[in-house]
Amino acid sequence: MKVAIVGGGVIGLSLAYELNRRGHEVVVAERGRMGRQSSWAGAGVFPPSNIDTAIHPLEHLEARSDQLHPIWARDLKKQTGIDTGFLRCGGLYLARTVGEKAALSAVVGEWQERAFEAVQLTPAEMETRFGDLGCAGDEKLIAWWLPGETQICNPHHLEALVAACKAGGVTLLENCGDVRLDQAGETVKGIILPDHDQQTITADAYCITAGAWAQQIVSALPMVPVRGQMLLYKLDAAPFTTVVNEGSRYLVPRADGYVLFGATIEEAGFDTSTTPEGLANLKQHAQDLLPALTEDRLVKSWAGLRPGTFDGFPYIGPLAGHDNVFIAAGHFKAGLHLAPATAEVVSDLIERKEPTIDLRPFAPSRATMTQ
Numbered sequence: 001m002k003v004a005i006v007g008g009g010v011i012g013l014s015l016a017y018e019l020n021r022r023g024h025e026v027v028v029a030e031r032g033r034m035g036r037q038s039s040w041a042g043a044g045v046f047p048p049s050n051i052d053t054a055i056h057p058l059e060h061l062e063a064r065s066d067q068l069h070p071i072w073a074r075d076l077k078k079q080t081g082i083d084t085g086f087l088r089c090g091g092l093y094l095a096r097t098v099g100e101k102a103a104l105s106a107v108v109g110e111w112q113e114r115a116f117e118a119v120q121l122t123p124a125e126m127e128t129r130f131g132d133l134g135c136a137g138d139e140k141l142i143a144w145w146l147p148g149e150t151q152i153c154n155p156h157h158l159e160a161l162v163a164a165c166k167a168g169g170v171t172l173l174e175n176c177g178d179v180r181l182d183q184a185g186e187t188v189k190g191i192i193l194p195d196h197d198q199q200t201i202t203a204d205a206y207c208i209t210a211g212a213w214a215q216q217i218v219s220a221l222p223m224v225p226v227r228g229q230m231l232l233y234k235l236d237a238a239p240f241t242t243v244v245n246e247g248s249r250y251l252v253p254r255a256d257g258y259v260l261f262g263a264t265i266e267e268a269g270f271d272t273s274t275t276p277e278g279l280a281n282l283k284q285h286a287q288d289l290l291p292a293l294t295e296d297r298l299v300k301s302w303a304g305l306r307p308g309t310f311d312g313f314p315y316i317g318p319l320a321g322h323d324n325v326f327i328a329a330g331h332f333k334a335g336l337h338l339a340p341a342t343a344e345v346v347s348d349l350i351e352r353k354e355p356t357i358d359l360r361p362f363a364p365s366r367a368t369m370t371q
């Protein structure tokens, strides 16, 4: 079967990788360069999951992705030689203010319900294990340690997906301009690549994986781009590799001494620029949390657009009225995490197999029903 995919972020590339491994012919048409939008801009942190206690299909999507990620990391390394930085590094969750303590205690209740391994750390344990943190000795600090949290280095992961797709014979078309569907009434006959001389590519099935821009291709999919600004620092060595979460902020130390700090949460349309206020606020929090993150250690900053939907769930499934057009977009804060399971279930749909996860909450048609 031939499949044409529109959008080369982590969702489109993961789908191409999965379909290629299943023996299909795949073309990915990307407006700019492969994997340079949200998927590159993100942090690559995966909160824990538990397949045994998963109830909602989203929890199943998380848990299935957590089963697949280590396998994909191993296979991608074998196929391309690229280390994706997949690391079960654990996550630290901190709360210092009254509001953050209340929010954290609600989250702890959820972890307990879902039987995640979670341990509360005493101030003495914090000093011993995370003495580099500015708040480590704070007697009023609440700290929880979740060994199941994971990170990948998303730019390396994307590089590996691109290399594996190329090696497998996937056609990766960059700088295509705003690819659109070639439609005659209800029938999609192909995709049109404006910046490739209006070339039309025909296929047996089509999948829209255009992230925050999916609505520009299929107007019936309400999307909300949610901007996140990020900072990247470089230290001489990693102080630790655990992800540190405090409220909506997080610090992600990579094993090579690079440290990410993020992120803002803003609705600013499709504007991917950073702002002086956003960066100043992040810098202040970064140095407060890890005093070694001084201005002279800052390497760069950027912003990306999380693909948000009207109800917080991604769109995964057939486009209403079509049996050969599928959508996989709107993964908001978790697209890097959910990509392998999304690729698996969408490949099943394309092959007319029943996916192992109930996709009803993700049906793209729910958007038109609420309009």
Ligand SMILES: Cc1cc2nc3c(=O)[nH]c(=O)nc-3n(C[C@H](O)[C@H](O)[C@H](O)COP(=O)(O)OP(=O)(O)OC[C@H]3O[C@@H](n4cnc5c(N)ncnc54)[C@H](O)[C@@H]3O)c2cc1C
Residues within 6 Å of the ligand: 006, 007, 008, 009, 010, 011, 012, 029, 030, 031, 032, 033, 034, 035, 036, 037, 038, 039, 040, 041, 042, 043, 044, 045, 046, 176, 177, 178, 179, 180, 209, 210, 211, 212, 213, 214, 216, 217, 227, 228, 229, 230, 262, 263, 303, 304, 305, 306, 307, 328, 329, 330, 331, 332, 333, 334, 335, 336, 337, 338
């Ligand atoms: C600051 C920040 C932090 C994040 N942290 C995490 C995290 O820790 N963990 C996690 O799991 N997720 C995280 N995310 C979310 C994650 O990055 C996204 O959910 C994910 O990247 C979405 O992937 P995508 O492929 O759908 O979108 P994208 O990566 O944006 O890819 C969509 C692609 O489609 C292309 N495109 C758009 N329109 C067209 C068109 N008409 N024709 C052709 N191509 C088109 C775009 O150019 C783009 O390359 C974060 C995001 C941000 C911004």
